[in-house]
Amino acid sequence: MIAVPAHRPAPSADAPHGAIRARYRRVRAETEALAAALSPEDQTIQSMDDASPTKWHRAHTSWFFETFLLVPHLEGYTTFDPAFRMVFNSYYEQVGPYHPRPQRGVLSRPGAAEVGAYRAHVDAGMERLLDVCDDRVAELVLIGTHHEQQHQELILTDIKHALSLSPLCPVYAAAAPEVAAAPLAPPGWWALEGGIHRVGFAPSGAPLEFAFDNEGPAHDALIRPCAIADRPVSNGEFRAFIDDGGYRRSELWLSEGWHLAREQGWEAPGYWRKGEDGEWRVYTLHGERTVRDDEPVCHVSYFEAAAYAQWAGKRLPTEFEWEVCARRFGAAEADDEVQRPHPRPLKPGIRQEVWEWTQSAYAPYPGFRAAEGALGEYNGKFMVNQQVLRGRSCATPFGHARPTYRNFFPASARWQFAGFRLAEDR
Amino acid sequence: MIAVPAHRPAPSADAPHGAIRARYRRVRAETEALAAALSPEDQTIQSMDDASPTKWHRAHTSWFFETFLLVPHLEGYTTFDPAFRMVFNSYYEQVGPYHPRPQRGVLSRPGAAEVGAYRAHVDAGMERLLDVCDDRVAELVLIGTHHEQQHQELILTDIKHALSLSPLCPVYAAAAPEVAAAPLAPPGWWALEGGIHRVGFAPSGAPLEFAFDNEGPAHDALIRPCAIADRPVSNGEFRAFIDDGGYRRSELWLSEGWHLAREQGWEAPGYWRKGEDGEWRVYTLHGERTVRDDEPVCHVSYFEAAAYAQWAGKRLPTEFEWEVCARRFGAAEADDEVQRPHPRPLKPGIRQEVWEWTQSAYAPYPGFRAAEGALGEYNGKFMVNQQVLRGRSCATPFGHARPTYRNFFPASARWQFAGFRLAEDR
Amino acid sequence: MIAVPAHRPAPSADAPHGAIRARYRRVRAETEALAAALSPEDQTIQSMDDASPTKWHRAHTSWFFETFLLVPHLEGYTTFDPAFRMVFNSYYEQVGPYHPRPQRGVLSRPGAAEVGAYRAHVDAGMERLLDVCDDRVAELVLIGTHHEQQHQELILTDIKHALSLSPLCPVYAAAAPEVAAAPLAPPGWWALEGGIHRVGFAPSGAPLEFAFDNEGPAHDALIRPCAIADRPVSNGEFRAFIDDGGYRRSELWLSEGWHLAREQGWEAPGYWRKGEDGEWRVYTLHGERTVRDDEPVCHVSYFEAAAYAQWAGKRLPTEFEWEVCARRFGAAEADDEVQRPHPRPLKPGIRQEVWEWTQSAYAPYPGFRAAEGALGEYNGKFMVNQQVLRGRSCATPFGHARPTYRNFFPASARWQFAGFRLAEDR
């Protein structure tokens, strides 16, 4: 068990780049807090090609700062270990060769403690850098903190997948006391009138304001008259789909999804298992428990979301319909930056606890150009064969999501905290 | 060698459903003419999971008429062989189980001649059906002829792939005399002003008018000011990309394409091979010959098209930009219905001889609903993880393509006659 | 349908190499007779990596004569097509590169008729060669005829596998009238005393005498006192194993076999299928019929044979125990050379109709040295990870098998006509 690192005090108000520095400290400490529940062995394992070990996430996020900030911008900086340049590069071709992703689980070294030392080394360098760097470089630091927050969510999704494969049914963290499930009223519908709407990220100049490159440029979108559900589909609603033979009715499914579902034996969302009493049980980071009907359905692929929508006689929203609703009806206001426990405590009937599949394929916005250099590989090179997800999940750190945020995964992905809401034409 | 079936005379003007009947006869004869160049052995082989044997195409297109027209709508019709219902079903889940696609090449029976007898049996039934059926049923016959034309193109793409794998370098058909290559001027640019444009298929009521369900409903699209090249990228232009290291520069590529290209050793478009003299040679249905600089580049994946556009500092057009240009500038006027030889004779500098990758993912148009029943599986269930191609190719039958036509293939596909043209923001 | 070639008359008694020439003519004609029942399409298909198309077998056996006899030994011989040197090489590395085995099914050309022309071309050359060649070369011709007989059996095993995959349940040849099954008495036991026995092939100098290199040198083997069953295990006996849960009792199985059986869902011998009435049915070259209890069990892997023996409290014989019995008790006298129909008519209770798995791994005999040059690759390079089978099957040509014959296949192989008999220590 790793000792939880003491939270470094907030920098004084007049320190250089004080707000970014404070955010840097906070995010870095949050990563370590997430890992603190995991033993060195837990932090080492990799359960599938798409997932990574916890200590790899801890090291890679530090590599990001070392590679894009410290090495090019901090005079006199000494790398912690030159071999890490290759070992903890995720996929930046322009940085050089990298250790193959499916083999991250074979790296026992550096161990969890040494990764901690690497993080401390990078943190020390970053403090020095922030003392001296200009605003343009500080902007890159801000990117790095948001990058690290993405990996915070992956730490949880990836360890959940790995632990779920053990017959010992291990627990990541003790559960909060359960609140009794309350009957869930049918969703309400938010109406959107047709016409031109403005979408995408447009900077306002507020401090710490941030968006990834793929959220812009802001531009006009033509939206058809429609209505969007005011909450995601719930477990209870999804069980009606299962009980109606939803997983065995080919006419509801996209062809690729149908074949995948049969090949992999899908009969329910990911992590669901039918108990001996016929009740659905679900594996969570708090261990296995009964499926709650009032929670949003989670760990479904795009294929399952689309099949459900077909079954319900509705459709999934486009990413722009979603975004306009989010701004107008407050479905996904930007989080404040206050640190709160991970994963978020579940509130019954909560409107927003899962990433939501949209029917939009992940594509560049009009006028999008990737950044020059290796950082340009961040988002742009994945713009094919992925679907956009909007919102945020119970595993998303506070201060990370916003209405223009575009998450993306292949339609087959189930290990993310992903659900969906319905839409209909009007 | 199969005898080319005599072309049945055009029906008299006052025969019931005369125009559809004439089209039916013509299309069916064209299919047999395409297959006539192939021996029974040629018609049997399957070279990859995505491709099908020629005689399977010949039988499946007949199965389509038998299953959707003759069995439900022609009283007293006797099926040719009840087992064919399963054997020649391609993917219609609602019709019942089907022989797995990757195993079509193991079906030596029925042989090519028996497939010919099956076709004649179906043709006889169809003539009787057209004598008695109503307009709604005749409309389904029209669908069937367009379905068969799609398979005519696949007969050529699939046999080209299969024959290309033989070390004997076999020839499908003798080549027409070559015209000398002429220097190709740089493309001109068609300008599109921004704003709302109408796209998609809207019926005019003309006789024999046709579109697939995925081409509608017609709707408004918001287009940004841009310009579109007036011809596809040529082999000569693509060679400059190759010579500039295009296949070895990761920064130009989508991530998935980069990994696929390296895994499969792509260094040039499909069917290209560097001769011992260093010249690029290309395998065609007429045998191997030297690559002509004045022809459109062909047999490239979406990944190669996108990488080239990145290299050229341009982008691919969206499918709507393409469609508006096609209507306005005549890039892809609807063909007449006159039968001409297959594949089309190549005209130097021709504007339109390849399907063209667009940057648009294949998705339903607003308001799209698939048809009821098995025919609803035709297009809708493939609307994920595919890119739209527009135009037509040298292998597309006359009378088949039109400006609203949406072809679609996975981004990795190379065995289709696919190229691309460039676009740029204005 | 290919016309059955007229059987060339036997050469006159005083023709050079008259006996070998007669054998050559007979064997070549038998190959064509086997293929005559198959359409060009049938002859083209390949159903798995281990199997080959019929016309490939017809061509490869001709390639053998062309490559090892005509090209090196017949002055003035012109090859039929130089490309065939590569296309029809099976695995002789020293001859040069070869077309990959799993891709033999994509070779539509040369077609079945052209392969016939190739065979005629080679036959004409071989007649000329036999007019002039010396005895050493004639010896190679004899090897070629035995090589071709091996492929005659493979023509049947491979087309059986391919046709069995068709939902149309095609028939290779009409069945002879069935004789009623008679109750089968338990097997008798042949006793072998312990001690040194002579095994392996020792030439006697008889005309046309032949053995493959792997059957020698003759040598002493030490045999333990034991008894060998006087007939193979029957279908009826094997059904008792199935009914006793033999396919679900891990303790009876070799570990590798157990996992393979579960992975592939084995529940009975190859080609068996439980009918809707609960009766076992079996696919044969004559179509599907009911399993006969009085026939030897066939199409079992070594793993199934070994599991049955374990279940029965016995063991499989070693190849030397088998050979000594064969010589002493006549289990497998050498065939005469008279041509008879293929496959052999099934006689109820017949002692020998299946290849028989032995417990001996395929290994070189003491003092074995492979021949120099490419022909040395024939047998020796396969001496690992294979089990020896002895005897002959209903698909083995007459005049091919003998008591010292060593057939060999991987323990997992099921598409051969393979069964087994039991042994026990005494």
Add this chain to the structure above:
Amino acid sequence: MIAVPAHRPAPSADAPHGAIRARYRRVRAETEALAAALSPEDQTIQSMDDASPTKWHRAHTSWFFETFLLVPHLEGYTTFDPAFRMVFNSYYEQVGPYHPRPQRGVLSRPGAAEVGAYRAHVDAGMERLLDVCDDRVAELVLIGTHHEQQHQELILTDIKHALSLSPLCPVYAAAAPEVAAAPLAPPGWWALEGGIHRVGFAPSGAPLEFAFDNEGPAHDALIRPCAIADRPVSNGEFRAFIDDGGYRRSELWLSEGWHLAREQGWEAPGYWRKGEDGEWRVYTLHGERTVRDDEPVCHVSYFEAAAYAQWAGKRLPTEFEWEVCARRFGAAEADDEVQRPHPRPLKPGIRQEVWEWTQSAYAPYPGFRAAEGALGEYNGKFMVNQQVLRGRSCATPFGHARPTYRNFFPASARWQFAGFRLAEDR
């Protein structure tokens, strides 16, 4: 880093089952000493399906004692964790289901420390059991100690493979000072006369005497006159094979080996790598160093051993030739039981430091019957598609090997410490 457990004192001479108890204590302590050099992270990783994590080996060997000794034979014993019955079962079908081998690397829990507690719990039980059990049960304890010694060697082979995949080139243990390489004289030859020799294990009744079931029954073997090299082939000798194109000459190889070698790009023994200066370097448990010509070649597959022998004009010995030599010439006298460091210090020119491939396939001896119950699965069910290795390696614990010992691995295995010696017919 795990604390090395204190070596428990030897039991007093008159304790019940004193000798076995002493051996139990020693072997258990040796396992922990081997693991002590490895961090919890190191002990968790699994680099391929055939290898297992260190802590899995530590737990599985304890499971063996718990399952086969404590649960059935110690009244009042409480299992440490009932779930371990499944988690740490390796392959004993009769014990029940087991966690799939390729997924052992995903088990982060129990952690290395908890496995230590499991071991202590089992040890305490075993001491109590030895106080009260009869001789038959004590015999099973002896089996368990030899079983654990097999896993001691696997701990080293498996961690070597895993660490070798890291670009950081990690070290298991510091190397002893190197002794300078001395020129190696050609091997001498031990002559064996032909005739009947006795082989296999025959009990003498000596205390602690032990052999696995697959080493018996003792029986007569017929041996041909031959000679066996008095030492294994050296690195220097093997380099001559490499330099002579041995990895590129198909005629030297078994067919399966040839294809595997090309598929996997073998150009030298496992763990060899050509440095930038053209010198061969080798990864060892002490880190990478230059290949020493005077050491036995190691980490070669059976295929490489057989190809070398073919190249050298010799052959590999049979397992019986090897065994007779071992007894007569002292090539592999039984070790004493004294504990010495792991891995064994390398002595220049040492005769015996690698397991040696023989040409014998792994098969049951005449009269072999596996034990009743789950322990019968230990050896017998693997008797197909494996080759016998004889001798012992630098990773084999003292007191484990003997002249009749039969190690076995698939012909393709390279991660074991395996070399070979030559033989020739006389």
